[in-house]
Amino acid sequence: METFSDQIPHPDSPIEKQKWFSDEFLCRFRGFWIWSPYLEPTKKVVEDFKPLPSDVILASFPKTGTTWLKALLYSIIFRSSKEKSLLFNHPHELIPSLETKLYLEESNGKNLEFTDHKVRILGTHIPYQIIGDVLNSSDCKIVYVTRNPKDSLASLWHFVQKAKKFEEDPWTEESLKRPWKVFFVTFEELKEDGKKHVKRLAEFLGCPFEGENKEEQVEEIVKNCSFETLSNHEINKSSEMPECFPLPYNSFFRNGQVGDYNNYLKPEMIHQIDAITRQKFHASGFAYGI
Numbered sequence: 001m002e003t004f005s006d007q008i009p010h011p012d013s014p015i016e017k018q019k020w021f022s023d024e025f026l027c028r029f030r031g032f033w034i035w036s037p038y039l040e041p042t043k044k045v046v047e048d049f050k051p052l053p054s055d056v057i058l059a060s061f062p063k064t065g066t067t068w069l070k071a072l073l074y075s076i077i078f079r080s081s082k083e084k085s086l087l088f089n090h091p092h093e094l095i096p097s098l099e100t101k102l103y104l105e106e107s108n109g110k111n112l113e114f115t116d117h118k119v120r121i122l123g124t125h126i127p128y129q130i131i132g133d134v135l136n137s138s139d140c141k142i143v144y145v146t147r148n149p150k151d152s153l154a155s156l157w158h159f160v161q162k163a164k165k166f167e168e169d170p171w172t173e174e175s176l177k178r179p180w181k182v183f184f185v186t187f188e189e190l191k192e193d194g195k196k197h198v199k200r201l202a203e204f205l206g207c208p209f210e211g212e213n214k215e216e217q218v219e220e221i222v223k224n225c226s227f228e229t230l231s232n233h234e235i236n237k238s239s240e241m242p243e244c245f246p247l248p249y250n251s252f253f254r255n256g257q258v259g260d261y262n263n264y265l266k267p268e269m270i271h272q273i274d275a276i277t278r279q280k281f282h283a284s285g286f287a288y289g290i
C-alpha cells in the first residue's frame with residue numbers, strides 16, 4: 001500500500017514545492033500551499049466532486065476547531081437517530097475529510113464512496129478560492145470555523161512561515177452575503193458560549209431544537225463534544241497510528257484553549273502575525289481578536 005510520502009511529486013515535476021516538516025513537502029496549487037499527499041485528491045475534488053443539495057460541508061483551515069465542529073455537527077444532525085451512539089468514535093472517522101477520503105480510497109484502489117446517511121457531512125481544508133465554485137454548484141450548506149491565527153500557530157507551529165502566503169478569507173465574506181448557505185463561527189465564540197452557537201447551528205442546518213427539554217438537549221451536546229469529554233474517550237487517547245493514516249488519534253487533542261499562544265510566541269511574532277491578520281481580514285470587515 002502507498003504511504004503519504006509515496007505521493008510526493010517526482011523531484012523533476014514542474015510543481016513548485018517547499019519543504020515542510022520532517023520529510024514532508026508542500027506543493028503550490030492555484031496560489032495555495034497544499035500538503036503533497038493532498039495535491040492529487042484536491043485536484044480530483046475540483047474536477048469530479050458533485051455536492052448534493054443535502055450535503056453539509058465543514059470548511060476550515062487546519063488547527064482551527066475542525067475536530068470539535070465535526071463532533072458537534074454529527075451530534076446535532078444525528079441526535080435522534082441510532083448513529084448517535086457512534087460519537088465514541090474519533091470525529092475524523094465519523095466525518096471524513098473530502099481530500100483524506102479520496103487519498104485513502106485511491107491508495108486502496110477504490111473510488112470515492114460515501115455511507116448512505118441521509119445527510120452527508122464532509123470536511124475539507126481546501127481554500128474557498130479553489131473549492132468555492134464546486135460548492136456553489138449545488139444548494140449544499142457550508143459551515144466554516146476559524147480561530148485566532150496565533151492559537152492556530154501554537155497548535156501548528158509552522159503557521160508563521162506560511163502565513164505570509166495566505167490569501168484573504170472569502171468564507172467570512174460569503175457568510176455575510178449568503179447566511180443561509182455559509183454558517184460562520186469562531187473557535188473563541190464556541191468556547192465563550194457553546195450553547196448559543198449550537199442552537200444557531202441547528203437552525204442553520206434546518207433541524208432546530210424543539211420541545212420542552214430543548215435546553216437539556218443542547219447542554220448534552222455541548223458537554224458530549226467538549227474537549228474534556230472527547231479527549232477522554234479511549235479511542236481519542238490512543239497514540240497508536242490508525243492503519244493508512246499517519247496521525248495518532250490523540251494528536252487532535254492538545255489542550256483546546258484560547259490564548260495559549262502567549263505561552264509560545266515572542267512579542268515580535270505576535271506583532272507580526274497581527275499585522276498580517278489585519279491586512280488579510282481587512283476586506284471582509286472581520287478583525288480577528290486584535
Ligand SMILES: Nc1ncnc2c1ncn2[C@@H]1O[C@H](COP(=O)(O)OS(=O)(=O)O)[C@@H](OP(=O)(O)O)[C@H]1O
Pocket residue numbers: 060061062063064065066067068151154155156225226227228230252253254255256257260
Ligand atoms: N472539543 C474540543 N474543544 C476545544 N478544542 C478542541 C476540541 N477538540 C479539539 N480541539 C482543539 O482543536 C485543535 C485542533 O484543531 P483541528 O481539529 O482543526 O485540527 S485538524 O485540522 O483537524 O488537524 C487543537 O488545539 P490546541 O489544543 O490548541 O492544539 C485541539 O486541542
